[in-house]
Amino acid sequence: MLLIPCPFCREDRSEEEFSCAGEAHIARPEKPAELSDHEWGDYLFMRTNPRGPHRELWVHTAGCRRYFNVLRDTVSYEVLVVYEVGQPPPDPPGGDES
Amino acid sequence: MEISLTTVPRVRKARKRSRMSRTNTSRAENCDEIRSGTTDVRRLPVEKYSLFSLVKHGRRHHETWQRAWRDPSPKQSYDTVIVGGGGHGLATAYYLAKVHGVQDVAVVEKGYLGGGNTGRNTTIVRSNYLRDEAAHLYDFALKMWPGLSQDLNFNVMFSPRGVLSLGHTLHDMREIERRVNANRLNGIDGRMLDTADVQKQVPLLNCSPDARYPVLGASWQPSGGVARHDAVAWGFARAADSHGVDLLQQTEVTGIRVRNGTVEGVETSRGFIAARKVACVAAGHSGVLAAMAGLRLPIESRPLQALVSEPLKPCLDTVVMSNAVHCYISQSDKGDLVIGAGADRYNGYGQRGSFSTIEHTLEAVCELFPSFSRVRMNRHWGGIVDICPDACPIIGPTPVEGLYFNCGWGTGGFKATPGSGYVFADTLANERPHPLAAPFTLERFASGALVDEHGAAGVAH
Ligand SMILES: Cc1cc2nc3c(=O)[nH]c(=O)nc-3n(C[C@H](O)[C@H](O)[C@H](O)COP(=O)(O)OP(=O)(O)OC[C@H]3O[C@@H](n4cnc5c(N)ncnc54)[C@H](O)[C@@H]3O)c2cc1C
Numbered sequence: 001m002l003l004i005p006c007p008f009c010r011e012d013r014s015e016e017e018f019s020c021a022g023e024a025h026i027a028r029p030e031k032p033a034e035l036s037d038h039e040w041g042d043y044l045f046m047r048t049n050p051r052g053p054h055r056e057l058w059v060h061t062a063g064c065r066r067y068f069n070v071l072r073d074t075v076s077y078e079v080l081v082v083y084e085v086g087q088p089p090p091d092p093p094g095g096d097e098s
Numbered sequence: 099m100e101i102s103l104t105t106v107p108r109v110r111k112a113r114k115r116s117r118m119s120r121t122n123t124s125r126a127e128n129c130d131e132i133r134s135g136t137t138d139v140r141r142l143p144v145e146k147y148s149l150f151s152l153v154k155h156g157r158r159h160h161e162t163w164q165r166a167w168r169d170p171s172p173k174q175s176y177d178t179v180i181v182g183g184g185g186h187g188l189a190t191a192y193y194l195a196k197v198h199g200v201q202d203v204a205v206v207e208k209g210y211l212g213g214g215n216t217g218r219n220t221t222i223v224r225s226n227y228l229r230d231e232a233a234h235l236y237d238f239a240l241k242m243w244p245g246l247s248q249d250l251n252f253n254v255m256f257s258p259r260g261v262l263s264l265g266h267t268l269h270d271m272r273e274i275e276r277r278v279n280a281n282r283l284n285g286i287d288g289r290m291l292d293t294a295d296v297q298k299q300v301p302l303l304n305c306s307p308d309a310r311y312p313v314l315g316a317s318w319q320p321s322g323g324v325a326r327h328d329a330v331a332w333g334f335a336r337a338a339d340s341h342g343v344d345l346l347q348q349t350e351v352t353g354i355r356v357r358n359g360t361v362e363g364v365e366t367s368r369g370f371i372a373a374r375k376v377a378c379v380a381a382g383h384s385g386v387l388a389a390m391a392g393l394r395l396p397i398e399s400r401p402l403q404a405l406v407s408e409p410l411k412p413c414l415d416t417v418v419m420s421n422a423v424h425c426y427i428s429q430s431d432k433g434d435l436v437i438g439a440g441a442d443r444y445n446g447y448g449q450r451g452s453f454s455t456i457e458h459t460l461e462a463v464c465e466l467f468p469s470f471s472r473v474r475m476n477r478h479w480g481g482i483v484d485i486c487p488d489a490c491p492i493i494g495p496t497p498v499e500g501l502y503f504n505c506g507w508g509t510g511g512f513k514a515t516p517g518s519g520y521v522f523a524d525t526l527a528n529e530r531p532h533p534l535a536a537p538f539t540l541e542r543f544a545s546g547a548l549v550d551e552h553g554a555a556g557v558a559h
């Protein structure tokens with residue numbers, strides 16, 4: 001059971017109050033019409049899916065209902081950093097993808 | 099190539115193995131040779147499991163059985179290296195060697211054979227998928243199950259005891275009916291059951307109208323059932339080994355060497371192994387392997403949980419699934435209830451899973467089967483499943499020449515084990531997708547031709 005500190009509610013709450021919206025920092029291409037099918041498919045479907053620190057988008061569904069980013073380790077499940085959308089992604093400790 | 103979608107290929111041997119020669123080496127000496135586990139040991143004829151061999155070794159207190167497979171040291175190079183010693187990887191190796199005569203093959207497994215999802219799943223076998231592409235692939239696999247024990251000379255305990263998929267709402271029932279109709283058009287034995295039929299099949303199920311999850315009906319596939327997961331891994335392993343495949347356990351792939359867009363081999367915890375072709379069949383760890391070759395896959399890895407109870411007297415002689423409440427349950431031949439839950443809602447590689455997920459499933463089981471609320475649970479575990487956006491597998495080549503993947507089976511690939519190995523071996527040997535695998539290449543994520551099976555794959559199973 002994860003305890004996630006919501007940066008808006010400023011409380012550690014149970015994972016059941018939240019929904020995970022997947023990998024964070026996937027920017028929608030500015031001109032989709034100019035992309036090849038492979039580039040568009042890449043944007044829509046391809047994921048890094050790392051074993052180790054992972055940047056994710058979460059929403060406090062049963063709380064303030066606001067979105068924020070989480071840097072979480074997918075092996076130890078430790079929530080490393082919680083930060084607001086629009087902030088630069090923090091560097092995972094010990095480099096990317098362990 | 100013309101292939102029939104309804105008949106199963108009779109697996110032919112590419113080359114006849116030399117008949118067991120009657121030398122005067124005693125069986126005990128043979129065993130010692132095999133136990134020593136070096137590659138330069140001459141391959142010994144593999145003894146057939148039979149009533150005769152059972153009696154023979156029984157008289158010697160079962161101390162004279164051959165090891166089921168060798169434990170060779172890695173060679174410097176192989177024609178094909180298969181990464182992942184689960185059911186799919188082992189089946190791929192077996193069919194490569196047996197059907198295509200490619201015997202210079204190694205299966206590289208970081209842990210022990212079948213220790214991944216193959217040994218962790220709830221063993222449901224069925225083929226009632228909605229879309230033609232998926233239905234053809236899964237039904238091809240389903241038709242291989244009845245002959246598998248004979249073919250492998252290993253009892254995989256396939257038990258076609260039927261699979262029920264419950265509907266609890268009008269919407270569920272419409273979806274189920276649509277799927278059953280689609281199945282019938284594909285020659286799959288789907289059937290609709292009403293509440294009374296379901297109650298007759300499963301007397302312990304709470305079918306009363308005021309149940310928390312009222313049972314409005316179900317789909318029923320009588321040719322589905324369960325099989326013994328470990329035996330599937332062991333049977334394919336032993337058969338592959340007997341055809342000359344090297345099974346390298348405790349050997350982790352730590353890198354994939356690529357030069358000028360072509361694969362050269364794999365770095366492992368036991369050194370570099372060169373290979374003309376590298377085939378990754380690593381389920382939840384496929385993304386990790388793809389990253390080693392600089393690729394990304396449309397896959398997210400999540401724990402899927404299951405548990406078994408203490409053994410009970412026979413009380414459930416079929417498989418009951420419910421997508422709506424995220425549970426699937428059967429009773430093993432030992433008598434334990436085997437219960438599967440949904441996948442976690444976020445990525446993870448911890449083979450345990452979220453507590454709220456399993457709690458949710460057990461709440462549902464107790465509503466569906468009130469008498470099971472008193473049953474004590476024995477063991478609980480998780481496996482890391484590789485979930486694809488369309489709940490269908492990815493089988494085929496990658497942008498790296500010579501590098502292939504067979505993954506994305508997610509929560510439901512056990513049932514496909516023989517078929518997956520068969521079509522993947524064919525794909526590798528002929529360097530083009532097997533016709534049944536053609537709709538499932540990575541290309542579909544560029545063309546947009548996804549095969550949406552979220553309904554039939556449901557949550558799990
Ligand atoms: C709880 C649970 C219930 C399930 N229930 C069902 C069901 O009822 N019916 C059904 O059809 N399917 C079910 N499934 C899905 C099914 O188990 C899988 O789809 C199937 O077993 C996958 O087989 P595989 O051989 O591809 O993967 P695995 O058996 O996971 O094999 C992959 C292997 O690759 C190895 N590996 C990974 N990385 C490396 C590396 N770097 N180097 C070397 N080796 C590596 C792993 O150790 C592992 O042994 C279930 C899964 C789970 C977890």
Ligand SMILES: [Zn+2]
Nearest residue numbers: 006009060064
């Ligand atoms: Zn909040």
